[in-house]
Amino acid sequence: QTGEAHLKLDDSTGYEYIWRVMVLAGLFLGLVHVAHAIEDASTRCFMLILCVLALQLSGVVPHYCIGLLVPVFATALRVLPERQITETAHLLFSSMMNDMTALVIGSFTITAIFLRCKLEQRFISGISVWFGKYPRVFMLALMLGCLYASAVTFVTLLALSAMLPICLKNPTSGGKGLLLGVGMSCTLGGSLTPLSGTASVIVLSALNKYGVEVDFLSWILVSLPTMTLLCIILWGMLLLVFGTPPTVEYDEEGATSLDKLNGTHYFFMVCSALFMVGCSFSESLSPFIGSSGNLGLLLTALSYGSGFLSKGDFASMPWDVLMILFGVNVLAFALKESGLALIMANQLIPDQVYEVWVWLELAKITSLTIIIASALTQSVFATLGMPIIVALGAKLRAPFLTSFLANLAIHCAQMAPHSATDLILTSETTSAHGNNRALVARSDFFTMGLGTAVTGWFTINSVGYFGIVQLIGLPPKPIIIREPSELVPSAVWLGNETKAEDKVEILRKQLRGERVNSTMHDRVDKNSRLKKLGEGKTDANFSNETNSNVSSILSSNKPGRLRSAGAPVRWLAHRRPRHRRPRHRRWNLLNTPPPTEA
Numbered sequence: 001q002t003g004e005a006h007l008k009l010d011d012s013t014g015y016e017y018i019w020r021v022m023v024l025a026g027l028f029l030g031l032v033h034v035a036h037a038i039e040d041a042s043t044r045c046f047m048l049i050l051c052v053l054a055l056q057l058s059g060v061v062p063h064y065c066i067g068l069l070v071p072v073f074a075t076a077l078r079v080l081p082e083r084q085i086t087e088t089a090h091l092l093f094s095s096m097m098n099d100m101t102a103l104v105i106g107s108f109t110i111t112a113i114f115l116r117c118k119l120e121q122r123f124i125s126g127i128s129v130w131f132g133k134y135p136r137v138f139m140l141a142l143m144l145g146c147l148y149a150s151a152v153t154f155v156t157l158l159a160l161s162a163m164l165p166i167c168l169k170n171p172t173s174g175g176k177g178l179l180l181g182v183g184m185s186c187t188l189g190g191s192l193t194p195l196s197g198t199a200s201v202i203v204l205s206a207l208n209k210y211g212v213e214v215d216f217l218s219w220i221l222v223s224l225p226t227m228t229l230l231c232i233i234l235w236g237m238l239l240l241v242f243g244t245p246p247t248v249e250y251d252e253e254g255a256t257s258l259d260k261l262n263g264t265h266y267f268f269m270v271c272s273a274l275f276m277v278g279c280s281f282s283e284s285l286s287p288f289i290g291s292s293g294n295l296g297l298l299l300t301a302l303s304y305g306s307g308f309l310s311k312g313d314f315a316s317m318p319w320d321v322l323m324i325l326f327g328v329n330v331l332a333f334a335l336k337e338s339g340l341a342l343i344m345a346n347q348l349i350p351d352q353v354y355e356v357w358v359w360l361e362l363a364k365i366t367s368l369t370i371i372i373a374s375a376l377t378q379s380v381f382a383t384l385g386m387p388i389i390v391a392l393g394a395k396l397r398a399p400f401l402t403s404f405l406a407n408l409a410i411h412c413a414q415m416a417p418h419s420a421t422d423l424i425l426t427s428e429t430t431s432a433h434g435n436n437r438a439l440v441a442r443s444d445f446f447t448m449g450l451g452t453a454v455t456g457w458f459t460i461n462s463v464g465y466f467g468i469v470q471l472i473g474l475p476p477k478p479i480i481i482r483e484p485s486e487l488v489p490s491a492v493w494l495g496n497e498t499k500a501e502d503k504v505e506i507l508r509k510q511l512r513g514e515r516v517n518s519t520m521h522d523r524v525d526k527n528s529r530l531k532k533l534g535e536g537k538t539d540a541n542f543s544n545e546t547n548s549n550v551s552s553i554l555s556s557n558k559p560g561r562l563r564s565a566g567a568p569v570r571w572l573a574h575r576r577p578r579h580r581r582p583r584h585r586r587w588n589l590l591n592t593p594p595p596t597e598a
Contacts, residue, residue, distance in 0.1 A: 046340055053380075067383070074088075097326070098209070106296020113309070136239060149189065167246065174243045187414055328382075381413075385406075
């Protein structure tokens with residue numbers, strides 16, 4: 001609208017806008033105050049998670065806007081320890097994007113290509129011709145088709161629109177099963193590939209932030225049979241509860257309205273298939289393309305640059321998912337660098353993890369995932385929960401295995417109409433209109449959602465678990481017990497209360513460019529200063545004189561200096577103190593040269 005009609009707002013709408021602005025402003029000012037009141041960075045990061053959760057549940061702003069607010073709130077809370085606010089902001093902004101972001105843009109392009117080819121309409125028309133006279137077989141073909149089509153395009157709304165008139169003409173209980181089968185199978189289809197749905201894309205991006213490579217081929221080879229089996233089980237449950245669906249008549253007028261596919265359509269469909277193949281074999285192609293993200297950018301530039309896809313198609317791409325990914329990337333980075341990921345992993349996973357039955361721990365994670373994701377909705381849980389689940393997987397030495405099974409569990413969380421986007425569309429499509437009652441009641445959603453959750457949990461932890469283990473194997477038992485490198489922050493604490501021998505050992509590792517064993521972190525005082533670890537390499541041949549100088553510097557009561565591991569060792573030169581102190585027995589013991597061989 002334009003003119004006065006666009007500017008005219010009623011009082012209720014104006015007050016709502018003012019209230020939302022006041023809430024966001026008050027929240028931001030409160031976070032700034034909290035950042036100065038709380039010293040521990042991990043506690044400030046936990047406050048960030050609570051803040052994002054409150055915004056998600058309250059609905060003050062849309063979910064994609066929350067993704068944009070995460071780096072703002074993280075900067076206000078200063079979630080990165082002992083860094084100035086400008087440095088914190090720069091690091092958070094640099095963590096918002098990675099090569100997986102380019103892959104996601106490529107998946108958006110594939111969806112646009114398939115919508116331009118109208119593959120979803122051709123699919124509905126085809127199964128109506130082939131299986132319309134056999135209602136049970138038609139229902140199975142429809143559910144499996146929606147399962148596979150949801151991996152590459154958006155088919156839910158079209159399938160519901162095609163099935164709704166049939167169910168209205170035949171108001172039997174079998175129509176409920178047909179509509180529920182569409183919504184639930186489309187929800188399951190979001191887990192078939194790493195680029196299929198919002199939750200899968202979040203898993204892909206969170207794993208990348210922790211430095212874990214995702215094997216596309218293993219993902220597809222396991223998720224495809226697992227979800228196909230679960231879809232068939234769900235089909236049997238729907239027939240058992242609601243009975244046979246009504247017969248479907250062939251829509252000849254709708255079929256003739258579809259244009260035939262030409263060579264251009266086939267060319268870009270082949271390009272989409274090559275993109276998925278390239279992602280599956282990205283390790284073999286990396287010497288030539290560098291990163292599989294370049295494939296996504298190449299497909300996008302080719303599709304839009306050639307004119308096959310228009311500017312309107314570009315504007316209609318689901319950019320809100322990309323905004324959510326920005327927030328997830330920042331949240332995963334903050335969890336790791338603040339040390340909260342390591343703390344939560346140590347609290348939730350046993351220390352002697354090599355003696356734990358991995359299957360039992362994964363069964364616990366998947367069960368909690370299904371319950372919480374059903375209550376919070378799948379997108380909300382994926383945004384907040386997947387960075388934490390990746391950290392728990394790193395503690396188990398199996399981040400990909402844990403995240404993969406948790407992603408399957410998220411798509412099985414369907415115990416409420418609001419749990420997933422496809423279920424919300426099903427609920428709104430079948431809701432009451434005028435004097436007509438709702439075709440599918442909330443009790444129907446809960447009944448079938450509970451059955452899907454239980455059978456899904458058993459299927460994931462049996463077929464899914466053993467399938468992925470056969471491909472990638474179980475995590476190896478560590479010979480030396482130490483914290484996983486994915487969870488160790490890029491900074492360690494060195495303080496006045498740290499033992500002198502520990503300081504020397506930490507500095508030795510620091511000079512070699514190695515990660516410091518996190519068992520030393522527990523010995524460090526909470527209010528100590530921060531020393532950064534770098535990625536450089538320095539000669540580690542220490543002489544007795546160098547050890548003496550290092551000990552004299554680190555055993556002093558003054559706070560340690562901030563030094564990168566790759567920096568030169570000029571400041572290690574011996575400086576004569578103004579007031580010489582008596583040498584204690586401990587100091588002499590550290591500086592006694594080792595005995596020489598005769």
